[in-house]
Amino acid sequence: MIIAIVGATGTGKSDLSVSLARRWGERGLRCEVVNADAMQLYRGMTIGTAKLSIAQRQGVPHHLVDVLDVVDEASVARFQADARAAIDGIIERGAVPMLVGGSGLYLAAVLTDFRFPGTDPELRAHWEAELQRLGPADLHAVLADRDPAAAAAIGPHNGRRIVRALEVGDLTGEPFSAGLAARETPWRPYRQFSLELDRPRLVARLDERVRGMWRDGLLDEVRALLPLGLERGVTASRAIGYAQAIAQLRGELDESEAIAQTQALTRRYARRQVSWFRRDPSIEAMDAAADDLAAQVDRRVAAELVDTMGG
Template identity: 50%
Template sequence: MTPRTLVFVGPTASGKTALAIQVAEALAETGQPAEIVNADSMLVYRGMDIGTAKPSPAERARVRHHLIDILEITETATVAHFQDLARAAIADCHRRGVLPILVGGSALYTRAIVDRFEFPGTDPQVRAYWEAELERRGSAELYRELQRQSPAAAAEMLPANGRRIVRALEVIQLTGRWVPTLPSWEYALPGVVQIGLALDRELMDRRIAERVDRMWAAGLVEEVRGLVARGLREGRTASRALGYRQVLDFLDGGCTEEQAREATVAGTRRFARKQLGWYRRDDRIHWLTAGHPDNCARVLRLLGE
């Protein structure tokens, strides 16, 4: 039989992790072991727990998780490297007769893992130039530069995502054009079943605000203070994570703590809407209403088809 690969996607705060654990435990009761493969680029960092809503130790004890806490905050996570790691974890699950459950972060990372997705090459000198420009000019100005060079590329990313802007400008300089981020709809993995969790926008916005409030109450500011001592500011990827860059701005005196919290809510809402827009273009996804009590049973039925 063709091995299966289960994928959960959807906006922030839609309950992907909770449902993935529920499905994995239900499968285990039938004799089919299942393990979760993380597809969120920020869960890879040790110590970034509160602001990433990382699965708790108790949740990870219930079901084995892959690709969590594998990098230091000073290391850089790239889509290409993550693709290799996730595909290796999925292949390992298949070899052991385990169903891999990919739990998504962004559309870019999920698609890079499950679809046929090739990355343009890189050049250290060109990359270094644009990174220096990012440091000198800031992400907003560099985003305007990208808009001038390729409006299509700029439309695919957020103005605050300096790392992706640098990469886009590097690719344009090396190849003369921007290769669209998302490839054709063709799976590279066997037996993929994609499940999307849909949320009403008003409910999604409320859940995001509540999640950010819980992060603040759980000690996000103190977590960031501790990570600064471990080199968070030097981490090109980790320091730009939602919540973390806003708290860093507060600690640097650029805003009040309340403004940092509000900026985290607003940034997370923008990110969630953008990601939901990308996912909605993929007609291979089976959409379920987030939080519906029958979702686990529905997923099991879809796997059995």
């Protein structure tokens, strides 16, 4: 069985996953983490993604962290294949796979029978040209008219995914959101736990996290990534915080503006995450501020895990 720890950014998913894995390890039940945060796939993008250090992982194996260069383009289809291969390997080793992150579509692609249609270069080129002509907000309006469910899931800022949804609609004759309905069919048995905070506490935590990114040296991290091609990276260069740090280094924003813009975008992203996870009936919500969350999860799944792992 797969254990998934999900939720909005800043709710403590990574810390919970390590605590839970160590708790089980003390009982002889090994656990390995599979990252499901799209930005933590990138090497060198550490401060801005709140990536756990090796020391913070406390000996718990982590997979799909630092596996892409900043010039690589992350894709849900590639992640699905890589994450499922990692999970299969974990199960073969007799350990429990724990999928951890807040990238909703990435999680759904792994946990459920999510299938990816092919691609058509001409259709893709057409919609990419439309993205350049109209911008992501107006192209999102086109998608909303054709496929409201997909538009709601993607949001108006992710131009690459808006293009993909429109391409799939033209290619298959079916709405892109039909793929989202596949979440009703599990790939393997799983339990999903979502960490939730009330809005005021979450906003305060996120705003402080962003300020901490600048204090901890995000600008230096970005400076080191620029010679490696960060600005050419289709996905990495647009990451929240990184795009603003690049703009600050270019002189397009001052530090206070870069921080404020990053805070606003992070809050907006968290709202979309919360909305995504609340639409999934398989998710078991938990108060991220509660005491000893690891013990709570343990109590809910312990017997089922023992049965799954053969005693």
